[in-house]
Amino acid sequence: MPTRKRKAVYAGSFDPPTEGHMYMIREGSFLFDELVVAIGVNPDKRSLFTLEERLQLLRAVTRDFQNVSVSSFEARYLIDYAAREGARYILRGIRNASDFHYEQTMRNVNADRNSNVTTVFLVPPRELAEVSSSFVKGLVGPRGWKDFLKNMVPAPVHEALLKKFAGQKGGDDAEGAPEPGDPEG
Amino acid sequence: MPTRKRKAVYAGSFDPPTEGHMYMIREGSFLFDELVVAIGVNPDKRSLFTLEERLQLLRAVTRDFQNVSVSSFEARYLIDYAAREGARYILRGIRNASDFHYEQTMRNVNADRNSNVTTVFLVPPRELAEVSSSFVKGLVGPRGWKDFLKNMVPAPVHEALLKKFAGQKGGDDAEGAPEPGDPEG
Amino acid sequence: MPTRKRKAVYAGSFDPPTEGHMYMIREGSFLFDELVVAIGVNPDKRSLFTLEERLQLLRAVTRDFQNVSVSSFEARYLIDYAAREGARYILRGIRNASDFHYEQTMRNVNADRNSNVTTVFLVPPRELAEVSSSFVKGLVGPRGWKDFLKNMVPAPVHEALLKKFAGQKGGDDAEGAPEPGDPEG
């Protein structure tokens, strides 16, 4: 039996963390000896929550997992970051066929760059397969959104969303997106 | 045999209405006792036609359907809007596999929120499967676009497009998009 | 408002009827004034249950739906059968992207043959999206199958399966298929 520790990196934007992410973190914490949840910072991309806010939210929601740490990285490829952290694994979620195509490409390109790091995948359960950060953000606004999002994000994230949009959206005179994404547009 | 009326909402951006939408409206008018064609207003999204213009276009193209009315809504989820209108059905079109994935997600999320409203789907015929509002808008510009779009949008929309781009695009000195969307970009 | 009745045909092999079929029948019974649930007989294809058994099962599980009748047809295309029955609609379910491709093809070919009959689609909820007759049959055998299938088929079908496989499979010395379908084979 191997004695070395199995360490993995689970990276993303986490803008904000969702219950879909929580599934990954929970299972990743069981599957690996150490799990680094890392925010990949993309300076060219606008985010709803600042890096600092997202780090705080991730720390809040991972508090109970002894072997999970929270971090961030920028100006590095994920595969290089993982290797540098001494992680032999990258953990990724696949929610649907479109995710799968992207993940297969990245897994191949990453293995070309560093064949010592293996990408391991989990598929979230049915309800969570539909929950992404952008899906959640797209639901903010219309009447009832506060209630609607309750099961899609962990409690600290729910509070952060309420605070961020306080007085802005979803009140009695709210104006908001009727639907996340609209493929007929 | 049930005596209650079957009412449905067919919502979208309709920016602008296309022959694809007309197929849905025509069939929806037959399938249901009442059909509400409703523009979902998304204040964060820029549109080519104003809400007022789109309402007028929809009214013009649905004039001959006795049981079809035109409306708009904002700051509400489609599922809530449908329920509030007393509609037991949401009508949606599926043109391709990518549409299908999105529609399946929305159908599930909506049923979680209100299980009394059922989503009913139609699949447009071959030629119309390729016609969406954004596809149509992407074709505006290059020489010959006026003619090219003729079979893709109803006459009032065609006129509205000509007026909107008069003197701007597609003249002898026109500059425009060579192709809608470019996956190689 | 139209006064004519809306009649639809929902056809399949129903070998045996599943909870996925029940969703379609229940919703079809609401959506249409009359729904004919029809077994399409394919003499070249072996079935687990005989035509007579399947008719009896369908009658048992549709007993409570006033506007649903059960029938069968052979030596006719579904589209021709529907037209002959005076049905303006064919009702079909789409469970996944692979279903969608097949259904889109059939919808197009059928519309070419008879443009007066429209195909209407429903997408079953998450759990039922996975339940098909062949999936259910593939699960018969291993220890615990009787219990496993309970939520996948209506009670009369469950009993019929138990009777059909009595003493044969799933007993203490059972031998059976470990898994339905095996894409690695």
Place this chain on the structure above:
Amino acid sequence: MPTRKRKAVYAGSFDPPTEGHMYMIREGSFLFDELVVAIGVNPDKRSLFTLEERLQLLRAVTRDFQNVSVSSFEARYLIDYAAREGARYILRGIRNASDFHYEQTMRNVNADRNSNVTTVFLVPPRELAEVSSSFVKGLVGPRGWKDFLKNMVPAPVHEALLKKFAGQKGGDDAEGAPEPGDPEG
């Protein structure tokens, strides 16, 4: 400008040839200097038409194409057959996403084996995208099939099908498959 001839092989079962195949042959005849239409014989697979019948049908339907020849091969991989015939190209059709996945795999495996032979693809027009040999065969039987198939296969194939099923199917007392393929089975 190159002076050498461009030769291609278009292989398949052609059991029987369809209008989908005719599109490929017609375009292939224009695109290449020489096109070999070749039946790949698979002794383990039962066919409706014998090899000799299929060769005769292919010869009949390609009569007007000066640079098209008809042949067959067995006990060889297509890529090896093409190379042996001095063909630098394999011609293949892609009708849908499922075809695409298979063709991409074969193209890669073939290029591994012989990088001097390039696979070139055509996508048939909308109506023909739905027509395959097995689709056509699945439609034989129900009342009206003779008429239904008329636009899907070239005339000599239509006659051959009528002769093959004379007195057997599609008469007034016909029994037949109601639908090709049934994903709900």
Place this chain on the structure above:
Amino acid sequence: MPTRKRKAVYAGSFDPPTEGHMYMIREGSFLFDELVVAIGVNPDKRSLFTLEERLQLLRAVTRDFQNVSVSSFEARYLIDYAAREGARYILRGIRNASDFHYEQTMRNVNADRNSNVTTVFLVPPRELAEVSSSFVKGLVGPRGWKDFLKNMVPAPVHEALLKKFAGQKGGDDAEGAPEPGDPEG
């Protein structure tokens, strides 16, 4: 850090084991403390190699992996077998989008049955994504197959294939399948 052992089951038909399977076993051996490679016996399905032959082949190709054992099971669902073996994990490979759809379904159905067992996925590298047991078997026959398969299966499997088809296929007078699968049939 958890002290309990992580045990996984990697099940399949392994008829025969391929280099695709070897990738899974190698990575699974690193990722888990214990890996059981288990042949799921399906008495209704014909196999090329007998159960005993497949067990021997698996033992031969896993000889060097200290924490890998080989086994078989029948008359049980994989999820039940895994639980009974004390495995908290099922290991599965996803080669393409079609695999993904099947695996997502099974993962969901299995989690419904036993939420204590988690399915973990790996995606094989580019070349192996195309290699399955049935693909390999489909390539047997035409001239050159012995050479062609060399990189697709481990050496003991290659020898076993040669022995099984000795004098039968691929000799100078061989007759064989020209191509694995033929979507145009």
Place this chain on the structure above:
Amino acid sequence: MPTRKRKAVYAGSFDPPTEGHMYMIREGSFLFDELVVAIGVNPDKRSLFTLEERLQLLRAVTRDFQNVSVSSFEARYLIDYAAREGARYILRGIRNASDFHYEQTMRNVNADRNSNVTTVFLVPPRELAEVSSSFVKGLVGPRGWKDFLKNMVPAPVHEALLKKFAGQKGGDDAEGAPEPGDPEG
């Protein structure tokens, strides 16, 4: 045998040209008597390289192909441009299923507009299937990007990228995108 020349247009944004484009150009140069590589100018879309820069890069990388010329067009549809250039063919690449759906739509719409121009497709080999202009641009930034991109673009493009981002990205204090695209956003 036909004596007329076969001329094709291969159009795109080429912002910048990649090794994926090079595969298409190389094969297109063999397959056709004349190949026009044409930049479709879209004035509404921002590009990394100016039109003039892209023309220069394309000229540099196609220098060795005698029958390949470089050009650009705007205010015209690709199909009209091809016809006007006297090209009977449009050459397109398909890298994955998502590409395929788009290409099938465009091929149909183009054939509706001008049935004399046929679209011919090539599928790039495994490694290149993942390389697009936007993928390449998304990789610019993090440490090591200069090296990482070396096999993805031809040498003149590599130099042009280095020059464009000199002092800006990828230095020791670089800040950059950790990953191209992020489906979890």
